[in-house]
Amino acid sequence: MNHDTTLQYISEAGKFSSDRSLGRIRELSRRLGDPWRGLKIFHIAGTNGKGSISSYLTHILSTAGYNVGWYTSPYLERFNERIRVIQGPEVLEQYDRDNAAGEIDNESIDRIMTRVSRAADSMREDGIMDLPSEFDLITMMALIYFKEKNCDYVVLECGLGGRLDSTNVIENPLASIIAAPGYDHMDRLGNSMRNIMYEKAGIIKPGTPVFAYNPSDSMISEEDAASARKTLEERCLELDVPLHWIGRDQYEMLSYGRQGQSFRNLETEEVYTTKLLGVYQPVNALLAVAALANYVSAEDIRQGIAATVWPARLEILSHSPFVLLDGAHNIQGCRALVESLTRLNENAPMVFLCAIMQDKNYREMINIVLNSKQYETAAIVFTAAPDERTASAEQMLATAKEVLDPEVESKLLMSSVSDYNAALDEALALAEAKGAVLCVFGSLYLAGAIRKRMRDLQKNQTYSTGYNTPGA
Structure with missing residues (x-):
């Protein structure tokens, strides 16, 4: 063969x-x-x-x-x-x-x-x-x-x-x-x-x-x-x-x-x-x-x-802005992510980039991450993962509007960008403008794609490399 x-x-x-x-x-x-x-x-x-x-x-x-x-x-x-x-x-x-x-x-x-x-x-x-x-x-x-x-x-x-x-x-x-x-x-x-x-x-x-x-x-x-x-x-x-x-x-x-x-x-x-x-x-x-x-x-x-290292598990991809990549793709993973971010965000606001598979309970996952009172969420960009099972960016945005606490929604900028590269660019710009921590989560399919994209950006010296982010 x-x-x-x-x-x-x-x-x-x-x-x-x-x-x-x-x-x-x-x-x-x-x-x-x-x-x-x-x-x-x-x-x-x-x-x-x-x-x-x-x-x-x-x-x-x-x-x-x-x-x-x-x-x-x-x-x-x-x-x-x-x-x-x-x-x-x-x-x-x-x-x-x-x-x-x-x-x-x-x-x-x-x-x-x-x-x-x-x-x-x-x-x-x-x-x-x-x-x-x-x-x-x-x-x-x-x-x-x-x-x-x-x-x-x-x-x-x-x-x-x-x-x-x-x-x-x-x-x-x-x-x-x-x-x-x-x-x-x-x-x-x-x-x-x-x-x-x-x-x-x-x-x-x-x-x-x-x-x-x-x-x-x-x-x-x-x-x-x-x-x-x-x-x-x-x-x-x-x-x-x-x-x-x-x-x-x-x-x-x-x-x-x-x-x-x-x-x-x-x-x-x-x-x-x-x-x-x-x-x-x-x-x-x-x-x-x-x-x-x-x-x-x-x-x-x-x-x-x-x-020990293990990619895409609260992996630091960049220091400026501070970018975390996490493979949390179910309810328990999102609960653990919230607890970890509470300790890692150092009182900075949060920007999220999210894609989730259609067969996951994305309604509850979005609820857990966005409605947390443990940090201030400034923005979220929904996108599509590079897999046929992905929920659409528009679908997740509509779901977020249904589950968000009104107080959280009033302070939150939300958008949907189907192309994950364009979505990453938008999320990075938001994180820089707001002095926020950017966290990418929701799917390991998204994690692999974003990891590769961030490495390309770092080669062009757009963002500083994370200290524990090996090449691939």
């Missing part, structure tokens, strides 16, 4: 399987020799924070000198981002400067997908009706690549849910990690927190310890938190595996600002510093700490957390 043919083959596979089981991915894996066998895997599911946890795990393991396979989704700018191999501290340093470091190369994608496609096509030829999905193909490609690269450890992030996710083809991971629960992808996972957590808990395996974000700290209701907790506890009891809850009561915040945050682990008295700015990041870091306690040294953990 050449590269265009490879990407076309992947994109033409179905997004989701009609079979509500793992039968298709297990059969594809069998025909490929079960490439996951022999890999030492940390498996991550959850609604919010999977990527951040995966980055902490990868940074810590790489700091310790290990060769680490790293599988994430979705990608921000390039397909290759989804599959990386970070070969120790040297490549890790390259990644922290340039996010393209460690990515799978096009030649490897084409070569491995030729093998995967033959196995998938043989299933069709054998009369198997339920054929591999797009994510099945990519997951198999990643596992083959990690095996080829002799990875010491693999950090494997679920794409959606857990129980029926392609990554759940693996057996006997070193740890199952459940990130913060929330409401997302309800069309696939169900409309109740019990149903959603049941799907996430599907990655739990006999003999594997579980480390989970305390639902009580996940910005969901007390009722939902209790339901999530009960569901996970029941699953762990059923499989007789240890469950370790990690939450805000397990650390003490020492400092917080635009340069990062420092906190003390109250169990060990270890002090950690992270550049990641979200208020939830100490819990994400401590989940990685707990999962890796038996595999690396305390010093490797400390240095790995300090080195």
